[in-house]
Amino acid sequence: MKTRSFIDQVEVQVRSGKGGDGAASFRREALVPFGGPDGGDGGRGGDVVLRGSTHVNSLISLFFEPRLFAEDGVPGSGGRCFGRRGKDLVVDVPCGTLATDAETGLLVADITSPGQRVVIAKGGAGGYGNVHFKSAVNQAPTEHTAGGPAEEMRLKLELKTIADAGLLGFPNAGKSSLITAVSSATPKIASYPFTTLNPIVGTMTCEDYAQIRIADVPGIIEGASDGVGLGLAFLKHLERSRVLVYVIDMAGTDNRKPWDDFKVLEKEIAAYSPELAERPRLVVANKMDRAAARKNLARFVRETGESPIALSCEPSLKDLREYADLKGYAGPVGMDAFRAELRRLVNPKPRAHQHLEEPPPPLHEMPDTTGDEIPAEALRFATFLKLDAPKKKSHPSRGNIH
Numbered sequence: 001m002k003t004r005s006f007i008d009q010v011e012v013q014v015r016s017g018k019g020g021d022g023a024a025s026f027r028r029e030a031l032v033p034f035g036g037p038d039g040g041d042g043g044r045g046g047d048v049v050l051r052g053s054t055h056v057n058s059l060i061s062l063f064f065e066p067r068l069f070a071e072d073g074v075p076g077s078g079g080r081c082f083g084r085r086g087k088d089l090v091v092d093v094p095c096g097t098l099a100t101d102a103e104t105g106l107l108v109a110d111i112t113s114p115g116q117r118v119v120i121a122k123g124g125a126g127g128y129g130n131v132h133f134k135s136a137v138n139q140a141p142t143e144h145t146a147g148g149p150a151e152e153m154r155l156k157l158e159l160k161t162i163a164d165a166g167l168l169g170f171p172n173a174g175k176s177s178l179i180t181a182v183s184s185a186t187p188k189i190a191s192y193p194f195t196t197l198n199p200i201v202g203t204m205t206c207e208d209y210a211q212i213r214i215a216d217v218p219g220i221i222e223g224a225s226d227g228v229g230l231g232l233a234f235l236k237h238l239e240r241s242r243v244l245v246y247v248i249d250m251a252g253t254d255n256r257k258p259w260d261d262f263k264v265l266e267k268e269i270a271a272y273s274p275e276l277a278e279r280p281r282l283v284v285a286n287k288m289d290r291a292a293a294r295k296n297l298a299r300f301v302r303e304t305g306e307s308p309i310a311l312s313c314e315p316s317l318k319d320l321r322e323y324a325d326l327k328g329y330a331g332p333v334g335m336d337a338f339r340a341e342l343r344r345l346v347n348p349k350p351r352a353h354q355h356l357e358e359p360p361p362p363l364h365e366m367p368d369t370t371g372d373e374i375p376a377e378a379l380r381f382a383t384f385l386k387l388d389a390p391k392k393k394s395h396p397s398r399g400n401i402h
Helices: 060-064 175-182 231-238 258-272 291-304 335-346 376-381
Strands: 009-015 048-053 067-069 089-094 097-101 107-111 117-121 152-159 165-168 200-205 211-216 243-249 281-286
Touching: 009 060, 009 117, 048 097, 048 107, 067 089, 089 152, 107 117, 117 152, 165 175, 165 231, 165 335, 175 200, 175 211, 175 243, 175 281, 175 335, 211 335, 231 258, 243 258, 243 335, 258 291, 281 291, 281 335
Parallel strands: 009 067, 048 089, 165 211, 165 243, 243 281
Antiparallel strands: 009 152, 048 117, 097 107, 097 152, 200 211
């Protein structure tokens, strides 16, 4: 019995709709001799479409129903009755889903944004009825064509979480606590390792309403790049991250050495993907509210040459530098410093400016708007307005589509 709760990889059988056959029919009506051919066309088969959605975060629905079959087109009939087109099958998948041919390994689709639609299997064309074959020398044609064949394939769907920043660290390093402190995500938090079993994505909102998506993946252990534990299954969720955040348990829980943990994480990322290791990164010294962490911080700086952001996820600590006696530490301290540094590296656009191709002009150039009429030039400064001309909608198709 299938009892999984999170699926990030699945194989599905895809088949589009077959086109409906054209009809061979002749008009039969009282007092109308030589009625002639009136066989209608068949309808086009339905397409199979993948659509990006923010309302799903797993491929579990396809795990339980791996057959994606669109509806066949309806055959034509007499009286010039054209068959109905088959209904498209639209499948919602999480953003970050890769679809590849299971046999050849070729990339079929990469769903990266909400609302993105990709036709992965096109429906067969509808067949022509004999009404199309009449002529002066062939007044009673019986010719008609069959509907086009359906496209069928086996696809491998793989989810790679899309996030601006990915949290990377050993089990029980405090990654779940960190993503809870900076976003509205509510992962499971406990005092034992491997509390996070599935990737969790939270959104950090800045003062100007710019948003940064942060991914929390399960803990990485030594040898993860070689398949030890579940490393390979979850390291792939960091591939789309623009910034890597190394979360280090500076308190040395379970007699661990923070500087050794950091070097192991660096080695595992480089072994998994050298390109991933070259991306911008942040190093976070977590659990700085503990006495052991304050002792380990100085040695961590000497051993690694890094000046991490010292912080604690305890919400009651207002001034960590004062509480933890970090007045002599030259590096950044506190959750606000982490937010500011992450904002600098990711550099997200404010939500009001996301639809603009160019940044808004400076406010000191805005013309005077205190008069009775607002100048048209001032509308350029209203970045919350979408002033682009709306796209013309195509007229709905009529009749049969081939």
